Amino acid sequence: MRVFRPFLLFIAVAVLLVGAGTMLAVAETPAAGLTPSNVAEPMPTASASAAHCIMPTPFMRRNHMKLLMHDRRMEVHDGVRIQGHNLEDCMTCHVVRDAQGEAVPITDSRHFCNKCHASAAVSIDCFSCHRSTPEPTSAEARR
């Protein structure tokens, strides 16, 4: 005659749970050598013309996308333009120039945005419409 033993059932469930937990823990532990602290932090060149950005660098690293998202709504629909809070100003300050003095576009790995976005594997769609370099002045265009 089979007797129902709650104690054995409890043991079985506990073993299952511990096993699943261990598997999850193994899956979540990054392989040695690939932890974020071991990856060189990208250091995009800061603007040469301004002492600092509109906000401190650590804030901009985390939140620039939120500022851009908020400001694009404000600018396009409501007409509120704040100096320094638009992509044109970002591109003017953070321009990267090659040896010939030409501003490098987003298709170039040296472009300011690519410094982090390539490393973070986050693709951006801003520049399918927006210009990724400052517009050449009339003097530059004649050259």
Place this chain on the structure above:
Amino acid sequence: MTDRRTFLKTALAAGGAIAIGPGLFLVAEAEAEARPADEPFSAKQRWGLLIDSSRCRTGCTSCVEACQKEQGWHSDNLGAADPQWIRKVEATDPRSGASISLPVMCQHCAHPPCVDVCPTGASFRRVDGIVQVDRHLCIGCRYCMMACPYRARSFVHEAIQDQRTHTPRGKGCVEACNLCSHRVDTGGGPACAEACPEGAMVFGDLNDPNSAISLALRKHHAVQLRPDLKLDNGVQYLGI
């Protein structure tokens, strides 16, 4: 019911008129100044364009060229699929043989069909009357192109590089005349009106009774294209 803001505005306006007597001119002049960049659009203005087709020369494309240069668009040799913010239309009456020439672009309707049909809110009307596309929201469905009775909108079929900074434009979005909003917002007018060698285009504030466009509209009988649709166009024509 009058809300507090409307009541205050009315009270202030009445107070101002009493205090300065015939000083309505002062108020009007103050409003005509360029809007500060960090303030929102004002519904006090309604931007419009008056085009005198009797002075528009057949074959002249100065306005189209000025628009291309200002907004950075050009033909991609795609025929009917080319970008087109403004075009010249030549029309001849078959009975009399009389012909007219006129530029046609977005008519900046007060009740725009393109805004009605847009499923994402990308096609919108600014409170100052300019109808334009927010490319951040445009999904390229082209409903607005079908809804527009003036065929004013076009679709970008090719990837674009070297856009003008003030006119972001890219593949997969619909675009049209925005009355050079970047110039209007800094106190200027559209490039086409400035470039017209005959001075046949007048830009201004339809709500300001003393603006050049309002004075001209009071003097001449202007018509809207397809007035039967009752869209209340911001762009109006003389001599058609």
